Amino acid sequence: MTTQDNNNFEAAAKDQAVAPASPDGATSAGRKQELLASFWLSLVIAFLLCAANWWVDERTDFGKRIDEMTYGTLQHYLSSSAARENSQIVVLDISAIPLVPAKGFHEENITDRGSLLKIIQLLANVDPRPLGIGLDVDFSPDARGYADTADPGLFDSFLALEQSRSIPIRVGVHRSVDLGPGRWLRDPKYASLAACVVVPKPEKGQSTRYMPEWIDVGYSAEVYEGMTERCPILGITLAQLSALSTPRWPTWLLASTRQQTFQADPEHGARLVSNEVLVDYSPLDFLTNARAIRLSDDGEKLELLQSNGDDAQTGNTVVDGDISRVVGNRLVFLGRTKNATDTFIVPGRPEMPYAGVFLHACAAYTLLNGTLYTLAGPVRLLADLLLSLAIFGIVFWFRSRNRSERYEPFFERHLPVLLAAAAAAIIILGETWLLPRTRLMWDDFILVILVLLVHSPIEHTADGVVAWRRGPVRLQPRVSTPPSPPHSENEL
Amino acid sequence: MTFHLRGTILLLAAGLTGAVLPSTAQNGEAVDGRITNVTCETATLTRKGKSLSLSQRNVQMGVKASDVVACSGKGSVEIFLPDRTEIVTAKDPPFIVPSFPDNPQYPEIAKYMTSYGIAGATRGNAAQSRILWPVDGSAVVPENFVVRWGPVSRKIAVSVLTEAKDATVWGPTDVDGSAGALKSAGASSALAAYKKKAPNARLVLTITFGNENDWEEARFSFLSAQQEQDLNAQLDFWAKNTAGLTLHLGRGYAYTRHKLFAEAADEYETALESAPESPYLLKDAIEAEQRAGRASRVKELQSRLTSLPPAVNP
Numbered sequence A: 001m002t003t004q005d006n007n008n009f010e011a012a013a014k015d016q017a018v019a020p021a022s023p024d025g026a027t028s029a030g031r032k033q034e035l036l037a038s039f040w041l042s043l044v045i046a047f048l049l050c051a052a053n054w055w056v057d058e059r060t061d062f063g064k065r066i067d068e069m070t071y072g073t074l075q076h077y078l079s080s081s082a083a084r085e086n087s088q089i090v091v092l093d094i095s096a097i098p099l100v101p102a103k104g105f106h107e108e109n110i111t112d113r114g115s116l117l118k119i120i121q122l123l124a125n126v127d128p129r130p131l132g133i134g135l136d137v138d139f140s141p142d143a144r145g146y147a148d149t150a151d152p153g154l155f156d157s158f159l160a161l162e163q164s165r166s167i168p169i170r171v172g173v174h175r176s177v178d179l180g181p182g183r184w185l186r187d188p189k190y191a192s193l194a195a196c197v198v199v200p201k202p203e204k205g206q207s208t209r210y211m212p213e214w215i216d217v218g219y220s221a222e223v224y225e226g227m228t229e230r231c232p233i234l235g236i237t238l239a240q241l242s243a244l245s246t247p248r249w250p251t252w253l254l255a256s257t258r259q260q261t262f263q264a265d266p267e268h269g270a271r272l273v274s275n276e277v278l279v280d281y282s283p284l285d286f287l288t289n290a291r292a293i294r295l296s297d298d299g300e301k302l303e304l305l306q307s308n309g310d311d312a313q314t315g316n317t318v319v320d321g322d323i324s325r326v327v328g329n330r331l332v333f334l335g336r337t338k339n340a341t342d343t344f345i346v347p348g349r350p351e352m353p354y355a356g357v358f359l360h361a362c363a364a365y366t367l368l369n370g371t372l373y374t375l376a377g378p379v380r381l382l383a384d385l386l387l388s389l390a391i392f393g394i395v396f397w398f399r400s401r402n403r404s405e406r407y408e409p410f411f412e413r414h415l416p417v418l419l420a421a422a423a424a425a426i427i428i429l430g431e432t433w434l435l436p437r438t439r440l441m442w443d444d445f446i447l448v449i450l451v452l453l454v455h456s457p458i459e460h461t462a463d464g465v466v467a468w469r470r471g472p473v474r475l476q477p478r479v480s481t482p483p484s485p486p487h488s489e490n491e492l
Numbered sequence B: 001m002t003f004h005l006r007g008t009i010l011l012l013a014a015g016l017t018g019a020v021l022p023s024t025a026q027n028g029e030a031v032d033g034r035i036t037n038v039t040c041e042t043a044t045l046t047r048k049g050k051s052l053s054l055s056q057r058n059v060q061m062g063v064k065a066s067d068v069v070a071c072s073g074k075g076s077v078e079i080f081l082p083d084r085t086e087i088v089t090a091k092d093p094p095f096i097v098p099s100f101p102d103n104p105q106y107p108e109i110a111k112y113m114t115s116y117g118i119a120g121a122t123r124g125n126a127a128q129s130r131i132l133w134p135v136d137g138s139a140v141v142p143e144n145f146v147v148r149w150g151p152v153s154r155k156i157a158v159s160v161l162t163e164a165k166d167a168t169v170w171g172p173t174d175v176d177g178s179a180g181a182l183k184s185a186g187a188s189s190a191l192a193a194y195k196k197k198a199p200n201a202r203l204v205l206t207i208t209f210g211n212e213n214d215w216e217e218a219r220f221s222f223l224s225a226q227q228e229q230d231l232n233a234q235l236d237f238w239a240k241n242t243a244g245l246t247l248h249l250g251r252g253y254a255y256t257r258h259k260l261f262a263e264a265a266d267e268y269e270t271a272l273e274s275a276p277e278s279p280y281l282l283k284d285a286i287e288a289e290q291r292a293g294r295a296s297r298v299k300e301l302q303s304r305l306t307s308l309p310p311a312v313n314p
Helices: A003-018 A029-059 A061-075 A081-085 A113-124 A151-165 A175-179 A188-193 A234-239 A323-327 A356-369 A377-401 A405-433 A445-470 B002-019 B107-116 B185-197 B225-241 B244-257 B261-274 B279-291 B295-306
Strands: A089-093 A099-101 A109-111 A132-138 A169-173 A194-196 A198-200 A210-218 A228-232 A257-262 A271-278 A291-295 A302-306 A317-319 A331-335 A343-346 A349-355 B033-038 B042-047 B050-054 B068-072 B076-080 B085-089 B117-119 B131-133 B138-140 B147-149 B155-162 B168-176 B202-209 B215-222
Touching: A029 A061, A029 A377, A029 A445, A061 A349, A061 A445, A089 A323, A089 A356, A099 B295, A109 A113, A113 A132, A113 A151, A113 A291, A113 A302, A113 A331, A132 A234, A132 A356, A151 A169, A151 A188, A169 A175, A169 A188, A169 A234, A175 B107, A188 A194, A194 A228, A194 A234, A198 A210, A198 B107, A210 A234, A210 A356, A228 A234, A234 A331, A234 A356, A257 B107, A271 A356, A271 B107, A302 A323, A331 A356, A343 A356, A349 A356, A377 A405, A377 A445, A405 A445, B068 B076, B068 B085, B131 B215, B147 B202, B155 B185, B168 B185, B168 B202, B225 B244, B244 B261, B244 B279, B261 B279, B279 B295
Parallel strands: A089 A291, A089 A331, A132 A169, A132 A331, A169 A194, B138 B215
Antiparallel strands: A099 A109, A198 B117, A210 A228, A210 A271, A257 A271, A291 A302, A302 A317, A343 A349, B033 B076, B042 B050, B042 B068, B076 B085, B131 B147, B155 B168, B155 B202, B202 B215
16 A cells, blocks of 8 residues: 555545544444443432432532522512412401410410400401301410419300301411310310411421421320311311312322321321421412401401501591491401511512511411422422433433544534423423423422533543543544445555 | 718619518419409408518509408408309408419320410510520620520521621521520630630620521620729729628619629529519519510519509509
């Protein structure tokens, strides 16, 4: 072979290395091996990143902060003006009702029972009547007796109103569940009025995402051994008076509730089980403009005060009161919203704490307007993994189909990034725009997106490290099998 | 010294006025019953050997275990008890108020409820500021430094900074907000160390409730060397010249003048043991407790004050 021939050969080999392969040319064994190695590397990195994502999400403060931020942001995408217009919930502030020394067995100030009763009686007689009335006042008696001597009379009046006006009325209890079955308002005849007003302690790093849907209290003493009584929750029990939204996703796919159990001895003894739902706090946008309600000077009429300041008793204007327009055919929550002793930080609104009555109202709203979901545990892990694998599956498919080495750098380096960016965009848009429909609170989707975006750079770094460890030979340019010389030596 | 003597006389008068009055008020803690009606011609309530005539004005007054209620003539006394309403008439023997346990019937359930969450409903009123102690303008003794706040269901961050330069003296420290109070040896020693460097410094207590946008602060100071000297002189005066009730009244007064309200409240509480029915002393104690941020104690004392008969409660 002459020098010229040799030169031609090298040039031809070089050309072929960058020119499209012939359609019928088989992929070389080396290239197959390389693709396969790349696939396995992608798979291992995808697994490792998913594990890292899980660890960051579950075990680190950083992950929890990201989750909390994401969850809070998603809360703002839940609202819709239609829901606001059609809200069946109304909160009325009772801060204008004076606090007076209790006449029970403890020295404390309580909401004046006389004013409270009169307001409920007047509300119940509004036409059209309210669907139900929830009183966010803690009436818990204790082992000695009622919070106030007036309470039995108050409860009798509420029971009478329920019968005469067919309006369910619920009052708050909390610590009195320790008095025994049916004794939450001491006398069992009042038990139907009682509704638990407990707000769960949030998990570390989170605000109050969940509210109980019900609480099962299992008693342990001899008489009540094994007896379990379900304490209804103020907001939920009122919401159940109306048409509840029905869960639309199978529970193995998306979870809408979670349970917490407190029991010292798993076999015997008292226990407390709570079933909790995620709460949609978007109605706070309009619920927090709660009007204050009070009695007129002669005590015979209701007055609504438009909140325009912090003090319900001064500086407010009496609303020209068509009260029926405000409360008619609605679930009415009465509670103290100013200078309240029960305030909570809720997701997406860290700037101020909200009174408990708003949380109960939001829980009711959630059940009426659409349950919120989270990805069920295994599904969440699987979704993280599948998203990673989907992208690199597509890349692998393209690379295995591709016969041209010219486009290999694009498929290998740029396509995964483009696909990850496209997936990230689709996830962001889907999770935010479609949230009012899906109601899926995917609080770690930002972390999943981060994983998708860092996968490709990490893989290339890993590739580089592997190549460097193998030495310079492995860094030679990819060259397909050299073409045969144009002529045999014999011909020459 | 003239001022001190005048103060002594005033305080003595106030204390003794209460000390000699009949024992009629409750102690402000949980009660075992309440009087709901009095129609007897003559009704009496006897407690620890002292008697009080009952009339309609005593309606809603609390009664405690071992109190004795008697009625003579026409009519009756109605007592609302945890398990019933007792009607005491002239025909009945004197009624001894029974004791009722205040413990939950199912303590495990009570414990689980506490672990699970807190009441999302109102019961009582909230303080204007969530920082109960130290309040704005108060003075503290580093060794006794305590922080009090209205309990909240989340973690809070507590720190002490200098007012002039915003330099951190102690903290920030994350604390369980539901505790309502923090007494930290670290804080006390940090304040003591800082006081040596800058005895006249004004400090700022900052409590961050839940997030960085939700915080409150209160400004306070140390007693200056001169003030401390003056206070010690006053305390010595009361210690040398008085004893018992007057000693505590005097010390309480001295502490109040130096804005050491927590210490003043402690002195008034001790004094109340000797003169539990003194309305003047009760008022002083209420004011000191209020300024020391002990809201629950304020309620108890207020209730005790309002339950005094009009002749005693001016």
